Amino acid sequence: MADPIPVPVGILRLPRGPDSSGSRGFSCNPRNFQNPHNSQNSQDFHNSQDVQNSRAELRARFLRLLSSARGRPARFSLWNGLELRAEFGAADVHTGAFQVDSLQTPLGIQGSALLRCGDVLEFSFPLE
Template sequence: MADPIPVPVGILRLPRGPDSSGSRGFSRDWRPGANSRDRDNSRDRDNSRDSAALQGARAALRERFLRLLGRARGKRARFRLWNGLRVLAEFGAADVQSGAFQVDSLRTPLGVQGAALLRCGDVLEFSFPLE
């Protein structure tokens, strides 16, 4: 007897947020009292200086991280995952936008996988051991 034809499943789409960015109504500023209008102007100036310094520091860290990824291709890497698993692999590339590491020769407790993608959300840390 043939398998029955699967019934199509509908897709649930959430409504767009009140602004055109599609933020679904959530504020981008998570600080308490960020929307209050009774702020002092001098405090705003200090915050803008702090945010500029913070933005500069983040840009420098991002540049260092991207340079590291550029030099890491083909090197042996050790990954520790959030679930406590430690795996070894040859680093291939990183897709920072979608959040994945492409690796070759992934050595896991179950064996060696020729090529794999590790989600950045699953990776707690990674390092390049000295050879």
């Protein structure tokens, strides 16, 4: 009996983390923490209601977009470089997935599928 042919395994390269100076998004300085009880940051604390209102409005817009997108053709770009086309179905916030119909993949067309949000880099609705 012949030995099985080894299957090549791809290498997963993770993004580099922040360096010790904190220049890549993380600060090593604990004084940058915004404490609402600190008089210096009290103005930021009062403006947080404005920030919360803005975020609520953006979330409402996004949810209206998703509800009006049902049945429209969509294009999904995945992190691995694949571009997929499908008919948008729905988005599940709790499990983090997009439900699509007629998913066009390099291997063929799937009647329906779930795309994990973590795999999707971006999605759009092309004007056709």
